[in-house]
Amino acid sequence: MSFRGLSRPNASSGMGVSDHSKSTFQELQRKKVHRFVVFKIDEKKKEVVVEKTGRPAESYDDFLASLPENDCRYAVYDFDFVTSENCRKSKIFFVAWCPSTSRIRAKVIYATSKDRFRRELEGIHYEIQATDPTEVELEVLRDRAN
Structure with a gap:
C-alpha cells in the first residue's frame, strides 16, 4: 500500500511557498x-518558487513577455504612476495568469493554490485574474490604480 498521496497538499491548502519567494517579493x-x-x-x-525577476528599469512589455503563452503563473508587478495631482505613486499588482490554452491540471493546481500564496504576500494593492493578454494590458493597471 502506498502512502505517497498523504504528503500532498490538498485542494484547500494549495502548494507551499518557498522562503525565497517571500523574500523576493x-x-x-x-x-x-x-x-x-x-x-x-x-x-x-x-x-511556489521564483521563476524570473525583472530589474527596476525593465518595461511592462518585458513583464508581459515573461508570462508563458500556454502555462499558468503568478506574478507581482510594481506599477509606478503619476496621479492627476502630479504625485508619484506605486501600487503592487498580483496577477493570476491562466491562459485558456493551459493544461487542465495546471489550471486546477494554480486555482487551488492561489489564495494561500496570495495571503503570504502582504502589501498587495490589487489583484487581476487573466486568461489572455488583453486582461493585463497596461491600461487595465492604470484604470485600477486611479
Whole structure:
C-alpha cells in the first residue's frame, strides 16, 4: 500500500511557498530591487518558487513577455504612476495568469493554490485574474490604480 498521496497538499491548502519567494517579493515591495517577479509552481517540490525577476528599469512589455503563452503563473508587478495631482505613486499588482490554452491540471493546481500564496504576500494593492493578454494590458493597471 502506498502512502505517497498523504504528503500532498490538498485542494484547500494549495502548494507551499518557498522562503525565497517571500523574500523576493519583499525585495520588490520594500527595496524596489525588482520591477516584477514571476512565480511558478514546482510540482516536485510542492511549492511556489521564483521563476524570473525583472530589474527596476525593465518595461511592462518585458513583464508581459515573461508570462508563458500556454502555462499558468503568478506574478507581482510594481506599477509606478503619476496621479492627476502630479504625485508619484506605486501600487503592487498580483496577477493570476491562466491562459485558456493551459493544461487542465495546471489550471486546477494554480486555482487551488492561489489564495494561500496570495495571503503570504502582504502589501498587495490589487489583484487581476487573466486568461489572455488583453486582461493585463497596461491600461487595465492604470484604470485600477486611479
